[in-house]
Amino acid sequence: MKLHSNSFADNTAIPEQYAFCRPDPETHATLGGNLNPHLAWSDVPEGTRSFVILCEDPDVPTKMDDVNQEGREIPADLPRTHFYHWVLVDLAADTREIPEGAYSDGVTPRGKAGPLALDGTRQGLNGFTDFFAHDRDMNGDYFGYDGPCPPWNDAIVHRYVFTVYAVDIDEIPVEGKFTGDDVKKAIEGHILGQASITGIYTLNPRLRDGE
Numbered sequence: 001m002k003l004h005s006n007s008f009a010d011n012t013a014i015p016e017q018y019a020f021c022r023p024d025p026e027t028h029a030t031l032g033g034n035l036n037p038h039l040a041w042s043d044v045p046e047g048t049r050s051f052v053i054l055c056e057d058p059d060v061p062t063k064m065d066d067v068n069q070e071g072r073e074i075p076a077d078l079p080r081t082h083f084y085h086w087v088l089v090d091l092a093a094d095t096r097e098i099p100e101g102a103y104s105d106g107v108t109p110r111g112k113a114g115p116l117a118l119d120g121t122r123q124g125l126n127g128f129t130d131f132f133a134h135d136r137d138m139n140g141d142y143f144g145y146d147g148p149c150p151p152w153n154d155a156i157v158h159r160y161v162f163t164v165y166a167v168d169i170d171e172i173p174v175e176g177k178f179t180g181d182d183v184k185k186a187i188e189g190h191i192l193g194q195a196s197i198t199g200i201y202t203l204n205p206r207l208r209d210g211e
Helices: 181-185 205-209
Strands: 003-004 022-024 028-031 041-042 052-061 078-092 160-165 191-201
Touching: 003 160, 003 191, 041 160, 052 181, 078 181
Parallel strands: none
Antiparallel strands: 003 041, 022 028, 052 078, 052 160, 160 191
Protein backbone atom coordinates (compact mmCIF):
# COMPACT_ATOMS: atom_id res chain seq x y z
CA MET A 1 0.00 0.00 0.00
CA LYS A 2 0.96 3.62 -0.49
CA LEU A 3 -0.25 6.60 1.56
CA HIS A 4 0.16 10.30 0.90
CA SER A 5 -1.31 13.61 2.05
CA ASN A 6 -1.86 16.90 0.28
CA SER A 7 -1.74 18.55 3.73
CA PHE A 8 1.94 17.80 4.45
CA ALA A 9 4.75 15.71 3.01
CA ASP A 10 6.18 12.69 4.78
CA ASN A 11 8.63 13.62 7.56
CA THR A 12 7.92 17.35 7.31
CA ALA A 13 6.24 19.81 9.67
CA ILE A 14 2.47 19.62 10.06
CA PRO A 15 0.94 23.06 9.34
CA GLU A 16 -0.78 24.81 12.24
CA GLN A 17 -4.26 24.49 10.72
CA TYR A 18 -4.11 20.74 11.45
CA ALA A 19 -2.95 21.17 15.06
CA PHE A 20 -4.96 21.30 18.27
CA CYS A 21 -2.54 23.97 19.55
CA ARG A 22 -0.44 26.57 17.76
CA PRO A 23 2.33 28.78 19.18
CA ASP A 24 1.43 32.00 20.97
CA PRO A 25 4.09 34.54 22.02
CA GLU A 26 2.16 35.54 25.16
CA THR A 27 0.78 32.23 26.47
CA HIS A 28 3.16 29.75 24.73
CA ALA A 29 0.21 28.00 23.06
CA THR A 30 -3.34 28.70 21.94
CA LEU A 31 -5.97 26.69 20.10
CA GLY A 32 -5.23 25.82 16.49
CA GLY A 33 -7.37 25.07 13.44
CA ASN A 34 -7.64 21.35 14.30
CA LEU A 35 -8.61 20.26 10.78
CA ASN A 36 -8.06 16.60 10.06
CA PRO A 37 -5.50 16.39 7.24
CA HIS A 38 -6.17 15.02 3.77
CA LEU A 39 -5.17 11.38 3.34
CA ALA A 40 -5.21 9.24 0.19
CA TRP A 41 -4.04 5.68 -0.40
CA SER A 42 -3.53 3.24 -3.25
CA ASP A 43 -2.25 -0.27 -4.09
CA VAL A 44 -4.93 -1.82 -1.89
CA PRO A 45 -4.57 -5.58 -1.28
CA GLU A 46 -7.09 -7.95 -2.82
CA GLY A 47 -9.69 -9.09 -0.32
CA THR A 48 -9.82 -5.79 1.59
CA ARG A 49 -13.24 -5.35 3.21
CA SER A 50 -12.65 -2.17 5.21
CA PHE A 51 -9.99 0.27 6.40
CA VAL A 52 -8.80 1.50 9.78
CA ILE A 53 -6.93 4.76 10.39
CA LEU A 54 -4.85 5.43 13.48
CA CYS A 55 -2.72 8.48 14.28
CA GLU A 56 -0.22 8.15 17.11
CA ASP A 57 2.38 10.35 18.76
CA PRO A 58 5.10 8.02 20.14
CA ASP A 59 6.97 10.86 21.87
CA VAL A 60 4.73 11.71 24.85
CA PRO A 61 6.58 12.19 28.17
CA THR A 62 6.09 9.39 30.70
CA LYS A 63 6.49 11.87 33.59
CA MET A 64 4.47 15.08 33.72
CA ASP A 65 6.55 16.92 36.37
CA ASP A 66 8.16 19.34 33.90
CA VAL A 67 5.34 19.58 31.34
CA ASN A 68 4.59 23.21 30.40
CA GLN A 69 6.49 24.56 33.42
CA GLU A 70 8.16 27.97 33.16
CA GLY A 71 11.96 27.89 33.34
CA ARG A 72 12.13 24.13 32.79
CA GLU A 73 12.50 21.88 29.77
CA ILE A 74 11.44 18.25 29.38
CA PRO A 75 14.71 16.35 28.82
CA ALA A 76 15.20 14.62 25.50
CA ASP A 77 16.29 11.38 27.19
CA LEU A 78 13.09 11.02 29.23
CA PRO A 79 11.34 7.70 28.44
CA ARG A 80 8.38 8.21 26.11
CA THR A 81 4.99 6.61 25.55
CA HIS A 82 2.33 6.89 22.85
CA PHE A 83 -0.83 8.99 22.53
CA TYR A 84 -3.62 8.46 20.00
CA HIS A 85 -4.78 11.49 18.02
CA TRP A 86 -7.22 9.67 15.74
CA VAL A 87 -9.00 6.33 15.88
CA LEU A 88 -11.24 5.70 12.85
CA VAL A 89 -12.71 2.34 11.82
CA ASP A 90 -15.18 0.76 9.36
CA LEU A 91 -14.18 2.81 6.32
CA ALA A 92 -15.79 1.17 3.29
CA ALA A 93 -13.61 -1.00 1.08
CA ASP A 94 -13.96 1.35 -1.90
CA THR A 95 -12.70 4.38 0.07
CA ARG A 96 -9.41 5.77 -1.20
CA GLU A 97 -9.34 9.27 0.25
CA ILE A 98 -10.38 11.38 3.23
CA PRO A 99 -10.84 15.10 2.53
CA GLU A 100 -9.26 17.74 4.71
CA GLY A 101 -11.64 18.79 7.46
CA ALA A 102 -14.18 16.03 6.83
CA TYR A 103 -13.95 14.67 10.37
CA SER A 104 -12.69 17.67 12.32
CA ASP A 105 -12.83 21.43 11.84
CA GLY A 106 -11.83 23.38 14.95
CA VAL A 107 -11.38 22.48 18.59
CA THR A 108 -14.49 21.33 20.45
CA PRO A 109 -14.14 21.85 24.23
CA ARG A 110 -15.26 18.71 26.10
CA GLY A 111 -14.76 16.70 22.94
CA LYS A 112 -16.59 15.65 19.80
CA ALA A 113 -19.46 13.17 19.79
CA GLY A 114 -19.06 9.52 18.86
CA PRO A 115 -18.56 6.77 18.11
CA LEU A 116 -20.87 7.08 15.06
CA ALA A 117 -19.36 9.21 12.28
CA LEU A 118 -19.60 9.90 8.53
CA ASP A 119 -20.78 7.32 6.01
CA GLY A 120 -21.16 4.49 8.50
CA THR A 121 -17.71 4.89 10.03
CA ARG A 122 -17.01 4.92 13.76
CA GLN A 123 -14.43 6.82 15.78
CA GLY A 124 -12.76 5.85 19.04
CA LEU A 125 -11.57 7.95 21.94
CA ASN A 126 -8.29 9.80 21.50
CA GLY A 127 -5.73 10.62 24.18
CA PHE A 128 -7.20 14.01 25.05
CA THR A 129 -9.98 12.16 26.91
CA ASP A 130 -7.52 11.16 29.64
CA PHE A 131 -5.37 14.27 29.32
CA PHE A 132 -8.28 16.61 30.13
CA ALA A 133 -10.01 14.30 32.60
CA HIS A 134 -9.38 16.63 35.56
CA ASP A 135 -9.84 19.93 33.70
CA ARG A 136 -13.26 21.37 34.56
CA ASP A 137 -13.38 23.42 31.34
CA MET A 138 -12.17 20.77 28.90
CA ASN A 139 -13.01 17.33 30.34
CA GLY A 140 -15.17 15.01 28.25
CA ASP A 141 -15.06 12.21 25.69
CA TYR A 142 -12.83 13.16 22.78
CA PHE A 143 -13.89 10.98 19.85
CA GLY A 144 -12.17 11.15 16.49
CA TYR A 145 -9.41 13.49 15.39
CA ASP A 146 -7.70 16.08 17.54
CA GLY A 147 -4.34 17.28 16.27
CA PRO A 148 -0.89 17.95 17.73
CA CYS A 149 -0.46 19.80 21.03
CA PRO A 150 2.91 18.73 22.43
CA PRO A 151 4.30 20.38 25.59
CA TRP A 152 5.67 23.79 24.67
CA ASN A 153 8.84 23.08 26.66
CA ASP A 154 9.70 19.65 25.26
CA ALA A 155 13.30 19.24 24.13
CA ILE A 156 12.31 17.01 21.22
CA VAL A 157 10.14 17.49 18.16
CA HIS A 158 7.15 15.14 18.28
CA ARG A 159 6.26 12.73 15.49
CA TYR A 160 2.67 12.04 14.38
CA VAL A 161 2.32 8.76 12.54
CA PHE A 162 -0.81 8.31 10.40
CA THR A 163 -1.37 4.66 9.41
CA VAL A 164 -4.03 3.19 7.15
CA TYR A 165 -4.71 -0.52 7.64
CA ALA A 166 -6.49 -2.67 5.05
CA VAL A 167 -8.37 -5.44 6.85
CA ASP A 168 -10.37 -8.50 5.84
CA ILE A 169 -13.46 -7.72 7.97
CA ASP A 170 -16.33 -5.30 7.31
CA GLU A 171 -16.73 -4.02 10.87
CA ILE A 172 -14.10 -3.98 13.60
CA PRO A 173 -15.38 -5.92 16.66
CA VAL A 174 -15.16 -3.05 19.15
CA GLU A 175 -18.05 -1.32 20.87
CA GLY A 176 -18.87 1.87 22.79
CA LYS A 177 -15.97 4.02 23.97
CA PHE A 178 -13.20 2.05 22.31
CA THR A 179 -9.56 3.15 22.09
CA GLY A 180 -6.69 2.76 19.66
CA ASP A 181 -5.30 -0.12 21.72
CA ASP A 182 -8.68 -1.85 21.53
CA VAL A 183 -8.63 -1.52 17.75
CA LYS A 184 -5.08 -2.86 17.44
CA LYS A 185 -6.04 -5.97 19.38
CA ALA A 186 -9.22 -6.42 17.32
CA ILE A 187 -7.42 -6.31 13.95
CA GLU A 188 -4.65 -8.74 14.88
CA GLY A 189 -4.63 -11.47 12.26
CA HIS A 190 -6.88 -9.44 9.94
CA ILE A 191 -4.39 -6.94 8.44
CA LEU A 192 -3.83 -7.43 4.69
CA GLY A 193 -1.66 -4.36 4.23
CA GLN A 194 -0.77 -1.02 5.75
CA ALA A 195 0.95 2.26 4.93
CA SER A 196 2.09 5.19 7.06
CA ILE A 197 3.05 8.83 6.74
CA THR A 198 4.71 10.87 9.49
CA GLY A 199 4.39 14.57 10.27
CA ILE A 200 6.40 16.46 12.87
CA TYR A 201 5.38 19.29 15.19
CA THR A 202 6.72 21.35 18.07
CA LEU A 203 5.58 24.31 20.16
CA ASN A 204 9.04 24.86 21.66
CA PRO A 205 10.31 28.25 20.39
CA ARG A 206 13.92 27.10 20.62
CA LEU A 207 13.22 24.21 18.27
CA ARG A 208 10.90 26.14 15.96
CA ASP A 209 13.48 28.89 15.48
CA GLY A 210 15.99 26.24 14.49
CA GLU A 211 13.73 24.78 11.79
